[in-house]
Amino acid sequence: MLTVSPTFDSTADPGPDALLQIVGPDGTRHLCPELDPWVTDIDADALENLYIDMVSIRRLDAEGTALQRQGELGLWAPLLGQEAAQIGSGRALENDDFIFPSYREHGVAYCRGVAPSDLLRMWRGAAPSGWNPYEVNMANQQIVIGAQTLHAAGYAMGLRFDGSSAAAITYFGDGATSQGDVSEAMVFAASYQSPLVFFCQNNQWAISEPVARQTTGHIADRAAGFGLATWRVDGNDVIAVMAATRAALAHVRTGSGPAFIEALTYRMGAHTTADDPTRYRDALELEEWAAKDPLDRVAAHLDGLGSDMNALKVRADDAAEKLAAGLREAITSMPDPEVSDLFAHVYSHDHAGLDEQRDFHQRYLRSFESTAEATA
Incomplete structure (x- = not known):
């Protein structure tokens, strides 16, 4: 069981805009009665593994960006800053749960065991899709904004009709919530009480439009209007994200209807490698969110728990380098498609x-x- 660090804080006032949070930006462990019961199994060893996962996908992301800059990929959608949202939710899923991602969920694909070559194939233009969805229970990455939510709604309806114990989860960003497809998907999911989790990575920017232009309130409040159970969680807190995802999955599996998670995080890089965020984003905002880095807070918390951080960082760097080497090998050995x-x-x-x-x-x-x- 995860032990409480010496910097434990139980005095925080939640307030109307507070997020569900377990580990703060400085590594302090907080009481969270709503989420704590869902992560009693996450001890220091388990948290170290989550840290290695996040270091690995950060390196995966950097390698993907570098390969695009070198002309090896046509495009890449960076996930920098969203590691906790993807690893926390991805590791909460069961093997038979089916995932419907957008174009940025490289970390979720990593959790599913998608091979490096399969992850890069579409972005290189070597194939119309990367992998067989039924081998990993994850659909291919969706470029059309919000379209995957409708696919997920239909699949989840099928799960309910079949009497399956599995669930579906669909990922999208804050900007996608302004698309009609997302609203329609929530209508169908709620009407049929389907076992579907809507996972919104609110990374504050829909390309060059801030989230304030998507809604005047919280995105999760929109989902509540459709009758969905909602969680609004600190998306840079990997333990809180895992707990919220486990809670939402348990809710939908019982036949209680669909659920919605709004994970507040931040896109530290560009929308894609075709974007220049310095044209629309204040550097001070970037600095503010850098202080909430999802990797740094886990490292600080583990340090407070007495983990050997030097040894852990060596393990994490080794895993990240192995993953990066796999990406480079995949690019050099990937055949170009025939015109036919x-x-x-x-x-x-x-x-x-x-x-x-x-x-x-x-x-x-x-x-x-x-x-x-x-x-x-």
Whole structure:
């Protein structure tokens, strides 16, 4: 069981805008009656493993950004700053729970055991999707904002009709909550009392639009209006995120209807590698959130618990380097797709119309060869 550190604080006044929190930015452990019962198994050893996970996906993210800058990837969506939200929730899931991510959940994919080559394949443009969803119970990353919430709602309805004990979870950002798809998904999930957890990583920015332009209140309040049980949690506190996700999953598994988690975190980097956040974001805001870093607070808490931090950081760095090496190896060994692959998997079976298009495209490509020969 997680022991209370010497800096334990039980005097904090929650207030109307307070977040559910277990470990504060300075590493102090706080009482949280709503969440504490869900993480009684998280002792120092378990927390060390969560720390290694977060260090690893931070390195994964840095490697993905570097590979894009080197021309190896067409695009990359950084997760820097959101490690606790992804690891805390990802490690709370059961193997048969099904995940519907957006485009930034590389850390959740890491928790699911997605291979480095599969994680990079789509971002390189080497395949229309990265992995077989049914091998890891996780759909491929969704680029269309909010669309995955409807897929999740339908899947969760199926789970309920089948009498399954599994749940579904869908990830999205604060900006996606302004999309009609998300509202429609909550309507269907609530109407059918489906076992679905909506997980909003409120990272404060929808590309260049601040969250204040998405809502005048809390995003979780929107979900409550649809009849969903809601949790509003410190998204940079990995233990609190895990606890809230476990609580939400338990709620939906009992047939009590869908749940909504708003995890307040911060996108420390760009929206994607095609974005320049310095054009719209104040450097002081970045500095403020850097002081709430999810990795630093776990390290501070573990230090207070007496963990050997030097040894832990060596273990974490070794795991991160191994993961980064896997990403680099995947890039150097990943085959480029054939032009004919454009016509593969468009339909379940070939048909005359598709054959005609394939033939026309091949003749079109051969025409360039004839032109080159004629001018040689």
